């Protein structure tokens with residue numbers, strides 16, 4: 313048991329930015345403060361699969377939003393279009409980046425206005441049934 317104590321303390325110490333459920337780790341999660349009146353918000357993060365086998369994100373949810381989806385950006389001529397992804401593969405040993413202009417989590421039907429600096433709690437669902445709980449700070453990027 314002694315061996316486990318230090319990593320556990322480290323993990324709790326940076327709970328707001330790093331979440332680890334077994335072999336899948338989420339870092340640098342953040343929420344883009346939506347413009348006033350908008351009930352849709354984008355969430356970005358880096359997901360790392362440290363396992364030797366593939367995992368897959370199968371869903372995302374947030375108690376403060378009606379629904380959550382994974383989106384990718386697809387170029388259509390000169391315009392970029394959002395595409396709904398049913399899931400996101402996490403290849404073994406690789407990082408999957410959700411960033412502005414690329415993949416992101418989209419939450420729709422926010423139940424209240426967000427404030428800069430607060431933490432929004434989300435749940436990432438893995439295909440194997442496990443759930444990663446994330447706390448992502450809200451940032452004003454305007």
Ligand SMILES: [Cu+2]
Nearest residue numbers: 383394416418
């Ligand atoms: Cu989107």
